[in-house]
Amino acid sequence: MKSLREMSAEELRQQREELIKLYENYKAMNLSLDMTRGKPSPEQLDLSNHMYDSLSSTDFKSCKNEDVRNYGVPCGIEDIRKVFADILGTDKDNLFMGNSSSLNQMFDGIMRAMVFGEVDSPKPWSQIEGRKWLCPAPGYDRHFRVTEKMGFELIAVPMTDNGPDMDMVEELVKDEKVLGIWCVPCYSNPDGIVYSEETCRRLANMKTAAPDFRIYWDNAYVVHHLAEDETEWGHLPDMLSLCAEAGNPNRVYEFASSSKITFAGGGISCFAANKDSMAYARKILSVQAICTNKVNQLAHARFLPTYEAVLDQMRKHAEILRPKFAAVSGILSEELGNDKDIWHWTDPKGGYFINFYVMPGTATNIVTMCKEAGVALTPAGASYPYGKDPDDASIRLSPSYPPREDLIKATKILTVCAKITAIDKLLEE
C-alpha cells in the first residue's frame, strides 16, 4: 500500500471518501466503547475474589499478634509492610500503610506541606507565593490536578526515553519556588518509560534552591510487567538510598498501591520516607487518624504473603493484558504501519497504556470524531499540565478494561479517524 505522503491530492481525496464511508458505517452501529482510563478488567479483578476468604475464620491476628479488628498499629501491620517494602525495594521500617488510594496519600502529603511545611521547610508551602511544581509530560493527569488545585504553577518538562529531560530539570530547580516534581519512574503513565539509573542519580544529586524540594516517586506500576521475558522488565535503583548517599536524605517520598494488583480503589496503599521525614509526617498522621484499615491489610498479606506471590499474581494479570495490548498495537501496525513518519506509538514492557502519537494539530479532532462514532478516548492533552498538549499530537490508549473484540473495533475506528484528519491536514498543505 502506498503511504499517504506519496499520494497525490487526487488520491488523497479518493482515499478520504472511502474512509468517510467506513466512518459513517461505524457511526450507524451506535457503538459504545470505552478506552479512557487505566481500569483493570473484570477478569483481572476475578483473580482476587477469594482474598477475603481467610478472614471468615476466627483468626484476625497479625504476625505480631495484634488484633487487626481493633484500633492501634498506626503504621500498619508488619505482615504487609514487609511485602510492600520488597515491592518498593526498601526497608519495612520506612513504610506507612494507608487506606485504599496512593493518590490520596500523595494529596495528603502535599496538604501537610501546605499547612505545616516539611521537616526541613523554612515555612509552610501555602505561604510561598508563586510556588511551582515540575511535571514531566506527558504524565499522569491526576498528579497534575493535585498540584494545580493547591495553587502551584505547573512547569512541563519533556520526557525522554530515559525519563524527564534532566538538563532542563537541573536548570529549573535553581529556582527556589520550584518545590517538587512528579515521577512515575517505572512504566511511566502514559509512555511506559523506565527511568534510567543515571536519571535517578541525577534526581537524587541535583542541587535544588529550595531546601525542602520533594520528589513524589509514584511507583504505581513497579511490578506491573507485561513482557514475558523477565530480562525485559523495568528495574529501578532504591531511590531512598540514592538520596541518602547524595546527602539529600529527605528528598523523596515513594508510593505504591495494590489497586492494579488486587482491587482498584479497594486495595491498600503505602508511602515510604526516610527516618526524619517519616517521624515528622507521623506526628501529623497520628492527629489525622488512629489507624488505617488493618483488616484489609491482613487480608492482603494472607492472599499475597511474599514478593514472589505478588509477582505470580502480576504474571496472571499480564496474561490477561498481553492479548489486549497486542490487539491494539496489531491494528495500529496493520492500518498505519505504512506511515511511520506520520504516526507512532509506544510498545510498553509494562504499565497500563499505549501512547499514540499522531500528526501535530490533529489529536483533538481525532478524539472528537471517535466520540461521535461511540468510542470514548482520554481527552487529547489530558497527559499534559492544564490538559493542554502544545502539539495536540498524542492520545493515551487504555487497553486494559474493554473486551478484546471491543478493543479491535475501537482501534479500527480510531485509525479511520486518524487517517481522515491526517488527509485533511495534508490536503491543506
Add this chain to the structure above:
Amino acid sequence: MKSLREMSAEELRQQREELIKLYENYKAMNLSLDMTRGKPSPEQLDLSNHMYDSLSSTDFKSCKNEDVRNYGVPCGIEDIRKVFADILGTDKDNLFMGNSSSLNQMFDGIMRAMVFGEVDSPKPWSQIEGRKWLCPAPGYDRHFRVTEKMGFELIAVPMTDNGPDMDMVEELVKDEKVLGIWCVPCYSNPDGIVYSEETCRRLANMKTAAPDFRIYWDNAYVVHHLAEDETEWGHLPDMLSLCAEAGNPNRVYEFASSSKITFAGGGISCFAANKDSMAYARKILSVQAICTNKVNQLAHARFLPTYEAVLDQMRKHAEILRPKFAAVSGILSEELGNDKDIWHWTDPKGGYFINFYVMPGTATNIVTMCKEAGVALTPAGASYPYGKDPDDASIRLSPSYPPREDLIKATKILTVCAKITAIDKLLEE
C-alpha cells in the same frame, strides 16, 4: 460507714494507714490493667467476624450494579449510604462515604478549609491569624488535638446536662475569629450527655460573626445505646434540617463511623453536608482520590443491610457492655457512695465512658498512683483543651475493653487511690 468529711483527723490518719496497706498489696501483685481508651473488646469484635463471608462469592455488585472491586462511585455505594443516612437521620444524597476513620474525615475537612476555605469563606482559614475553635469540655481529646495542630486557639466551653453552655457559646461566636465548634451530641465523650433539642436549635440559629462558621457534629455514638429500655435512648433532631430552617444551611458537617459497630479502625465512615458544601467538598475530594474502599462498603451493607439490623447489632454490643459498666459503677457506689459530696460519676445511657469526678486538685495524683499500681487510666485532664483540666477533678474511665474481673480489680484500686488522695487533701485543710 462514716463519710470522710465526718471523720476526725485521727480517724482519717488511721483510715489512710489501712488504705496504704491495701495499696501496697495491690502494687505487689504486679498488675497490668488498662482502662485508657474506648476500645471495643474482643467479644464485641467477634460479633462481626463473619462480615466478609458474603464477599467469598463471585458477586461484587452494588444495588446499582456497580462493580465494587473497580474504580468509580466516588461518594460510595447507595447500599451503605442508605444505612448511614438512617443512622444520622438524614438523606442518602447528603452523604459521602470515606474509609475507616471518621476522625480522618474531620481532619481532612478542616485541612480543606485551611488551604481552600469553605464554600462561603472570605479566605482560607490558614490566612486567619489568631483563629479560634470552641471546645465543649470535658470533650474528646483527639478532636482538640486536630484544631490545636492546625493552629487554632482552643476555647473551653463548660458542658451542662443539655450540652455546651449555650449562653457562653452565643457570646463567643460574636468573635469573627471563632470558626467552629466540636460537638459529640449523643452520649458525649466523656460525660454521656445527650444534647437537648433546645441546644441543637440554638446552635443552628445563633448569629456567628464568621460567615463560614462550622459545627463539627461527631455523631460517634448515635446508635451506641446502653440502656435496655428504649425510651431512655438518646434522640437528636436532624441538624442539617435545623440549620437549613435557620437560614444557615452550610453550618454543619455530620460524621459517623462503624468503628464501634463492626471493626474499630477497620470499618467505614461517612460525613454529611448540605448540597452546596457537599458539591464544594467533592470538587476537592475528587482531586484527593478516585474513590474510597467500596469492597468494605459492600461487606458492611450485606452484613448490616438496614437501620434495624444496625440496632440489633448494637443491642448485642450493649449486652456485652452493660455488665462492665455496672461493675465499675457498682464498685464506685460501694466504695465511695458514702461521700457523694466528694465524688460523683456519670451513669450514661450510651456511649463508651464513665466520667469520674474527684476532689479538685487530686485527679492527676490519683492517675499517677494508679499507674504505679499497674492500672493505666486516661491522663487526668485529657478531656480538656491542651490536656489541662483547670480543676484537676475528673478522670475518664473506659470500661469497654478489659474483662470484667480486670475492671473490678482496677476500679477497686482506683477507689483506694481516690480515698488516699482525698484524705491527704482533707488533712491539709
